[in-house]
Amino acid sequence: MGTGVESNWIDVQMRTSLDAGEVLGLLNDPSVTGGWLDGDGTVHFYWPAGEWSGERLAHLRAVLLQLGDGSAGASIEIREEPAQDWNRLWAQSVTPLRIGRRVLIRPSWEPEDGGSDTIELVIDPKQAFGTGHHATTSLLIEWIEDLVVGGMSILDVGTGSGILAMVALRCGAGRAVGLDCDPEAIECARGYAAQNGFDEETLRLTVGRLTAELVETPEPWQLVLANLDCRTLLETSELLARLAQRGATLLFSGILVEQEEEIRLAYAERGVYGTEVKRKDGWVALRLRASESCDG
Numbered sequence: 001m002g003t004g005v006e007s008n009w010i011d012v013q014m015r016t017s018l019d020a021g022e023v024l025g026l027l028n029d030p031s032v033t034g035g036w037l038d039g040d041g042t043v044h045f046y047w048p049a050g051e052w053s054g055e056r057l058a059h060l061r062a063v064l065l066q067l068g069d070g071s072a073g074a075s076i077e078i079r080e081e082p083a084q085d086w087n088r089l090w091a092q093s094v095t096p097l098r099i100g101r102r103v104l105i106r107p108s109w110e111p112e113d114g115g116s117d118t119i120e121l122v123i124d125p126k127q128a129f130g131t132g133h134h135a136t137t138s139l140l141i142e143w144i145e146d147l148v149v150g151g152m153s154i155l156d157v158g159t160g161s162g163i164l165a166m167v168a169l170r171c172g173a174g175r176a177v178g179l180d181c182d183p184e185a186i187e188c189a190r191g192y193a194a195q196n197g198f199d200e201e202t203l204r205l206t207v208g209r210l211t212a213e214l215v216e217t218p219e220p221w222q223l224v225l226a227n228l229d230c231r232t233l234l235e236t237s238e239l240l241a242r243l244a245q246r247g248a249t250l251l252f253s254g255i256l257v258e259q260e261e262e263i264r265l266a267y268a269e270r271g272v273y274g275t276e277v278k279r280k281d282g283w284v285a286l287r288l289r290a291s292e293s294c295d296g
C-alpha cells in the first residue's frame, strides 16, 4: 500500500469471503492500492480520490459477480478519507488476535505473549488470505486445537497464508503440506513459514491443486483442512472423499449457511458424513469422516 500522504483516498469497503488478491488480479487496475481484511472481517480497497469513478465501481461489482460473490457488490460502502500515512494507520489497526483456547496470532511489531501454554504465530497481513480474522479461518483453528495429536500428517488444501497448517504443526502435528493454486499466496506462506521457524521438510508449501497423486500417498493423510468455497468443495469432492475413505478426518470451511445441506448431500453420496458442525457469522465449518472409518 502506498504512503499516500499527498491526496485524499476513496476507501471502498465490503463484506466478502473472496481473497482480496484474487479480486485485485481480475480488477487489473493500476490505480487501486492493495486490498486488506480488517479486524471486523471487512475487505478494503483504496483508490486515489482523483482516480475513482462510477465506471470503476461498476467494474468492481462485475468482478465480484464473476468470482461468485455478487452480494459483496451490494454490501459496498464508499468513504472518502483525508490524506494520511496509510502504512502507519494500517499497522495500528492490526492487533494481536486470540483464537480458541491457546492460539495467539500477532503482528511482528507486537511483543511476544510469553505464556507457556500459548501457541503463537507471527503473521503480518499481506495479500494472502489467512490472518485469522475471518470466521472461516478461526472456526477451523478451534477444531485443530482439539483434534491434532502428536505426529499427525496434515494436508491443507487452499493454504493461503499457511495459517492452518502452521497452527496444526504448533499443536504437535509431525508434518504438513500446504497447497494453493495462487502462486502469490504460496510465496507469502513461505515467508511466514520461515519467519515462524518451520523448515521445508516439516511444512512443504506448493503451488497447485489437489491431485490423485497427493491423495494416494503410501502413508495416508490423517487430517485434511480445506477452507475453500462451496463450488470448489463440490468440484473436488471425489478426491476429498477419497482422502476420507483412506482414513482422514476432513475439516471444511468457507461454506455459507444456505450451502451446508448441498455439501452434506454431495459427500454423503460418496459415503462421507458430517459428524460435527460449527457456525459463526453466517459461515459453516463441517467435520466429516467416511462411514467405514472410525471417528476420532
Ligand SMILES: C[S@@+](CC[C@H](N)C(=O)[O-])C[C@H]1O[C@@H](n2cnc3c(N)ncnc32)[C@H](O)[C@@H]1O
Residues within 6 Å of the ligand: 017, 019, 129, 130, 131, 132, 136, 137, 140, 157, 158, 159, 160, 161, 162, 163, 164, 179, 180, 181, 182, 185, 208, 209, 210, 227, 228, 232, 254
Ligand atoms: C479462504 S482462503 C483460505 C486460506 C487459509 N487456509 C485460511 O483458512 O485462512 C482459500 C484459499 O484457497 C485457494 N484456492 C481456491 N481454490 C483452490 C483450489 N482448487 N486448489 C487450491 N487452492 C485453492 C485460494 O487461492 C485461497 O488462498
